[in-house]
Amino acid sequence: MKWFRRRHPEPAPQCDPAEAAAEFWRGWVELLPSVSAALGDKEPNRVENDLCELVAVVHPELHFSLERGQRAIYALVISGQEDPRLRPFTDAWKAAAPPEDAIWEYHDSVPPVPDPTEVTVNLGIHRIPLADVRVAVQVDEAEGVVDVAVHHPQFAELDQAAREALTYLPLDATLGERLAAERLRRVETAEAEPQGAIGLLELREIVRGLG
Secondary structure, three states, X not given: OOOEOOOOOOOOOOOOHHHHHHXXXXXXXXXXXXXXXXXXXXXXXXXXXXXXXXXXXXOOOOEEEEEEOOOOXXXXXXXXXXXXXXXXXXXXXXXXOOOOOOOEEEEOOOOOOOXXXXXXXXXXXXXXXXXXXXXXXXXXXXXXXXXXXXXXXXXXXXXXHHHHHHHHHHHHHHHOXXXXXXXXXXXXXXXXXXXXXXXXXXXXXXXXXXX
């Protein structure tokens, strides 16, 4: 997944989220033939700038990515990275989206992957299988949240920035951006595997089971 945003975002205009969303979808219809052609040629960078400008119509601080879909061939993901200031804009964007079809699906936050244990990520020269991630979980049922400590046996090979990325990336892949933001209270990196640690699919089951 590669995220894009306008490189030098302008100050956000005072606009109605619904109007901004409607303007985006009008522009999407016009741009879609070019997007489809670029993806068909495996050259999505051809439309990167046009899409950056179009997404900035909704809000200049939003990020987007073009992904393989789960129900369709492609997915367009727009994310405010769970910034509450941006939620009205992503909500309006999703509400105004056209019906999904066999080609496109639309997400207003990063969705979970079907099975995170089948994912391998590249961090620098390292290939990291998420199947090896282990998580210690403490559940606060009264608050409906969990505290987690994330461990991977390759942490020792990584620098601090990569360890931090590998701490959060499996959680978003497992839970999706929105559920992770809502249900994870404290996230820590565990250099050694914690006692009683579980896998990512077990973590998903616990978090989804919270009231």
